[in-house]
Amino acid sequence: MKAATTTLLRVLRRRHGLLLALVLLVGAASGAAAQRTVDVGVILDRSTWVGNMSWTCMELALDDFYADDSHARYLTRLKLHLRDTGPNAVDAAAAGVDLLKNVGVQAIVGPQTSTQAKFLARLGNKSSVPIISFSADCPSxxxxxxxxxxxxxxDSSQAEAIASLVQKHNWREVVPVFEDDDTNTKFIPDLVDALKQVDTRVSYRCKIHPSATEDAMKAAISSLRHNWTSVFIVRMSHALALKFFQLAKDEGMMGQGFVWITAYGLTDIFDVVGSPALDVMQGVLGVKPHVQDTVKLQNFAQKWHSKYRLENPGTSLSEPTVSGLYAYDTIWALASAAENATYVNLDFGPSVTKNGSTDFDRIDTSKAAEKLRGALLKVNFSGMSGKFRIENTQLASSYYMIINIVGQERREVGFWTPEFGISGSLNMKSDINTIIWPGGDHETVPRGWLLPRNKRLQIGVPANPGFGQLVRYENGPEGQKGFCIKVFDEVVDNLPYQVLYDYHGFDDGHGNSNGTYDELIYKLYLKGFDAVVGDVTILANRSLYVDFTLPYTESGVRMLVPVLDRRQKTAWTFLKPLTADLWLGTGAFVVFTGFVVWCIENHEDFKGRRLRTTCQELL
Incomplete structure (x- = not known):
């Protein structure tokens, strides 16, 4: 390089003089500075619609950023190095090593899945190179x-939005239905915690393996039918969800009385699959990040549609999803951070492990990448997906939108905001729009529970209770008697739907009690009974295990017994309750009252003489 420069100077001096040579060299140096390149690796699975859509968004983001007049004088230029790794996490890690060792990238954008993120996160920590993902779902x-x-x-904010939706409709128990993969490892516990905050119980979790057969999925759906709740929160991949909802529809679980809520990620299925998903998911509610519809976004969507359809003919995807907008904003933020970062030589520093046996051990650290990371964490702008600001190494969340599948469209029924919870408006608390529930009902909100198919309630009855008038259990069809039994039978008869039940005594088979009342309550907690009817006292320790109805008798014990009156009765018997103290008190009040009346009659101010004189003078 030095020899070439010396030769160039010698030629320029000979022909044009020293001044011209210096001018050209300064100009060349300025041009080199303007073309300073910041290498960024991109790891995607181009065999998926997410990978293709995201790559199109990234390319457009790079073009739009440097076409902007305000960025024309930037001294840095981002260069993307794509690696199509497929879904395999090991291949993604190998691509990461290649980008770090052979290309010297200052950042890696990707990975698409949380499993890939596990491997690449370690690479980023070892090399001080930021690993940036716009689609790995797991917040952990x-x-x-x-x-x-x-x-x-x-995703934790999404869990809060779903919990608020459940709370608004007073559903007390829900069942999460999710794909058993790394994506849901942290989301489901976050969801359960959020539901606990609104006093909603999760008594059962339905896991479905990613490679589940149709028979396995039917068995999972059948298990849902044997639970009391009819509110389900679903989060799984698009292909698995489409099969699941089709089988659920065949089993009659997409009809009246059921509630299905899909978490974000699955909500994009309507953009990707289209009519097949809409046909089997009628009445489903969905939660997705709210993106403000702007002219800028509309123009971008048009450019993206033309480019994506050209590169992917035959696709059903008509517009970029929120994940694609995240990918667009990620490249925009990186390009801005590259300009704001203090320039450092792109050479990687020496590896901490000098004599490693693998490429991973010999990966060097990058000071330039560390500077880029620091600048990226400070980036703040309004992007395609909304406000772009990193908090605690994650994009700060904002508002969620609630959608309802009706016919062939996705109706917007409301929003979730941290200030107002579930509301029909982003700026104030208001009622949400009418929801069309599964089965086409829009007037009656589902109760949130249904009787399991062919289910008879097993009602526990205390054996040998304290008072037979309240409850008494004897063997035989008419053995259940007492006030509590009559109340329960009357309540069930007045329900607007049929409930089948059988009484079972809590006895040892010989007519004796099988334990204490506390043991009876605990057996109910262990689901040995579906309910208990009897003279069970409401105590604090029992309330920790079961729920009690409101008391329908007064607390305490009373006895009504006949009394034989042996007192003599005469004409003066009525005077016996009047004691000497009462007679003395009555006499004292009579004397005091007479004294007050006498004082009033003999006092000058209360006499009527002056009033009569005044009246005569007026006449």
């Missing part, structure tokens, strides 16, 4: 290393 990945950054919303 952000806590693996400070060099792993999620440019997508935290």
């Amino acid at each position: 990945r952000a806590g693996l290393t400070p060099y792993f950054i999620r440019t997508a919303w935290n």
Whole structure:
């Protein structure tokens, strides 16, 4: 390089003089500075619609950023190096090593899945290179290393939105239905915690393996039918969800009385699959990040549609999903951070492990990438997906939108905001729009529970209770008697639907009690009975295990017994209750009252003489 420069100077001096040579060299140096390149690796699975859609968004983001007049004088230029790794996590890790060792990238954008994020997060921590994901769902990945950054919303806020929707409709028990993969490892516990905050119980979790057969999925759906709740929260991949809802529809679980809520990620199925998903998911509610519809977004969607359809003919995807907008904003933020970061030589520093036996051990650290990470965490702008600001290595979340599947459209019925919870408006508390529930009902909100198919309630009755007038259990069809039994029978008869039940005594088979009342309550808690009817006292320790109805008798014990009156009765018997103290008190009040009346009659101010004189003078 030095020899070439010396030769160039010698030629320029000979022909044009020293001044011209210096001018050209300064100009060349300025041009080199303007073309400073910041290499960024991109790891995607181009065999998926997410990978293709995201790559199109990234390319457009790069073009739009440097076409902007305000960025024309930037001295840095982002260069993307794509690696199509497929879904395999090991291949993604190998691509990460290649980008770090052979390309010297200062950041890696990807990985699509949380499983891939596990491997690449370790690479980022070792090399000080930020690993940036816009689609890895699991929020726990952000806590693996400070060099792993999620440019997508935290799923915990989505859990709060779903819990608020459940609370609004007073559903007391729900069942999560989710794909048994790494994506839901942290989301489901977050969801359960959020539901606990609104006093909603999760008594059962339905896991479905990603490679589940049709018979396995039917068995899972059948298990849902044997639970009391009819409110289900679903989160799984698009292909698995489409089969699941089709089987659920065949089993009659997409009809009246059921509630289905889909978490974000699955909500995009309507953009990707289209009519097949809409046909089998009628009445389903969905939660997705709210993106403000702007002219800028509309123009971008048109450009994206033309480019994506050209590169992917025959696709059913008509517009970029929120994940694609995250990918767009990620590249925009990186390009801005590259300009704002203090320039450092792109050479990687020496590896901490000098004599490692693998490429992973010999990965060097990058000071330039560390500077880029610091600048990225400070980026703040309004992007396609909304406000772009990193908090705790994740994109700060904002508002969620509630959608309802009706016919062939997705109706917007409301929003969730941290200030107002579930509301029909983003700026104030208001009623949400009418929801069309599964089965086409829009007037009656589902109760949230249904009797399991062919289910008879097993009602426990105390044996040998304290008072037979309240409850008494004897063997035989008419053995249940007492006031409590009559109340329960009357309540069930007045329900607007049929409830089948059988009484079972809590006895040892010989007519004796099988334990104490506390043991009876605990057996109910262990689901040995569906309910207990009897003279069970409401105590604090029992309330920890079961729910009690409101008392329908007064608390306490009373006895009504006949009394033989042996007192003599005469004409003066009525005077016997009047004691000497009462007679003395009565006499004292009579004397005091007479004294007050006498004082009033003999006092000058209360006499009528002056009033009569005044009246005569007026006449």
